Amino acid sequence: MADNLPSEFDVIVIGTGLPESIIAAACSRSGQRVLHVDSRTYYGGNWASFSFSGLLSWLKEHQENSDVVTDSSTWQEQILENEEAILLSRRDKTIQHVEVFCYASQDLHEDVEEAGALQKSHVSVTPTSSTEAAKSVCLLTEDESLSTVSCEIATEQTPGSDAESALQVNVAEVAGEKENHSDDKTSEEETSEHVPTVQDNPKQPKRNRITYSHIIKEGRRFNIDLVSKLLYSRGLLIDLLIKSNVSRYAEFKNITRILAFREGRVEQVPCSRADVFNSKQLTMVEKRMLMKFLTFCMEYEKHPDEYKACEEITFCEYLKTKNLTPNLQYFVLHSIAMISETTSCTADGLKATKKFLQCLGRYGNTPFLFPLYGQGELPQCFCRMCAVFGGIYCLRHSVQCLVVDKESHKCKAIIDQFGQRILSKHFLIEDSYLSENTCSRAQYRQISRAVLITDESVLKADSDQQISILTVPAEKPGSFAVRVIELCSSTMTCMKGTYLVHLTCMSSKTAREDLEPVVQKLFTPYTETEAENEQIEKPRILWALYFNMRDSSDINRDCYNDLPSNVYVCSGPDCDLGNDNTVKQKHFSSKSAPMKTSVHPHQIQKILSLMETAHKRRPQRPTQRLSRKLQM
Secondary structure: OOOOOOOEOOEEEEOOOHHHHHHHHHHHHOOOOEEEEEOOOOOOHHHOEEOHHHHHHHHHHHHHOOOOOOOOHHHHOOOOOOEEEEEEOOOOOOEEEEEEEEOOOOOOOOOOOOOOOOOOOOOOOOOOOOHHHHOEEEEOOOOOOOOOOEEOOOOOOOOOOOHHHOEEEEOOOOOOHHHHHHHHHHHHHHOOOOOOOOOOOOOOOOOOOOOHHHHHHOHHHOOEEOOOOOEEOOOHHHHHHHHHOHHHHOEEEEOOEEEEEEOOEEEEOOOOHHHHHHOOOOOHHHHHHHHHHHHHHHOHHHOHHHOHHHOOOEHHHHHHHOOOOHHHHHHHHHHHOOOOOOOOEHHHHHHHHHHHHHHOOOOOOOOEEEEOOOOOHHHHHHHHHHHHOOOEEEEOOOEEEEEEEOOOOOEEEEEEOOOOEEEOOEEEEEHHHEOOOOOOOOOOEEEEEEEEEEOOOOOOOOOOOOOEEEEEOOOOOOOOOEEEEEEOHHHOOOOOOOEEEEEEEEOOOOHHHHHHHHHHHHOEEOOHHHHOOOOOOOOEEEEEEEEEEEEOOOOOHHHOOOOOOOEEEEOOOOOOOOOHHHHOOOOOOOOOOOOOOOOOHHHHHHHHHHHHHHHOOOOOOOHHHHHHHHOO
16 A cells, blocks of 8 residues: 555545536635545546447446445544444446447457557557647637637647637538548548558448457547537536636537438438528528527527417427428427427527527537547546646545534545545535435436447438437337437547447436337448448447446435535436536525535636636646646
């Protein structure tokens, strides 16, 4: 065992998920002494991203996961007469119903290994060389429009501190992609020796022949998210990244397409003004009707007479009163507002549509951004900032119990796996670490997730570097709409010649039962016989993973038994597309417990202002020192 940790901190954070990491960074930046621990071997918790081999290791850990018998003497001897202990869970029960299917050719030999892999490395990723990663634009911190200033971003470059380079967004697909696509393709083929290439044939292009051994060899090119989300370009998380200057640790790409699934067909949805008038799917009358309705949604609060009488009906019924064609109703409901057809009211639909429209044009033709190397980069970015300002990180470091004073009923310390007693004033803990006794009254919802590796896009285009979002409406009562996000290799989340597809919905059954009907509509499993048939229209599935994840975002503090007032609980990922609930969540009615998860509403501006000044008074921090803290 290494030297003991300091015996006292201002804040102790247990779990390295996104909400915990945001708070840890804010506390560290404001001068608090922060200890950030996690019993896992990787950052991010259920927000993490894995290479392919890392994901297989994660799956194996969950299969072998069982309750660990705790040596009670290591913590009981630390408890005084006027104290009591709240035991924490030693087993992660947030993931259930895991099912894995491999459809690619099983030509794997024992000597096939992941290229450049390290022993027992879960999330170590080697940056890949790509011409697209070097084509970036610098976005002004408070600028409302897309800047056209070109800048080169080196793979291992330490991000600059200039406030004007606050958010790096890759926009090769927004401007000049057609001119540069052929050059990009040539350069990328030179860097992908192990990946099967597509033979050019103008009449009938051949599909990629990818085997399971190819996936294993190129496993480090995958960054597979446990949770699938996008960032609204004017969402709270983007504002937080920019104002805190944490965005200098990350790069982003624009979502290039918004798709719809109608009558068994996938088609692109026009959302910007230019897209609407260039669309061949809409008649001229429909184009005028759509623009008129979207213009109204942008300022619907100024015209209450237009919707107040319809507040009690669903947004779907309200759209019918606006004399929109069925085609337009479908696009607005499922691809712009992206809300439930049966349960969302008119006000929710108008609010969601306005949010979508407000985010258009800030960084591209769609409202959404995606972080390069996956969603799991975001918790690590905030952890990095916390470490820069003195936060101490310990992975593979579990906490046995919380120590509570009987008189004040406040938590005063933790006892870690080595029996060390560490004092603190405030404690932040991820929901999954709470024991069954503490959460006995909590009724958790579940999220159904699927991750697919496919050989083609759901909608072919001139460029194979498309990032798409698609909503498939629910068909049966009691089921939920399924959100599909398709990522290409330029997002640094999959190997060249493949696509990484994430499916997400609220659970009504197991993940496979919820999502397999949608998977069957959009894809077909890869088989050797079908591999010879180049006429197959659907993309083929090479590998698939299904699992259910706990959604604790709706749990009220009253559901936790005897939780001390200075212990704050962070929820795991929710089912929403964006991250606003992670940054801002409803507070408890109890005055003694002002914070439920990440940030209490009246504290948001304070934390933003604290983190906004991070780059103004930044101390010297060598890169080597930063790396040591993050690899601890």
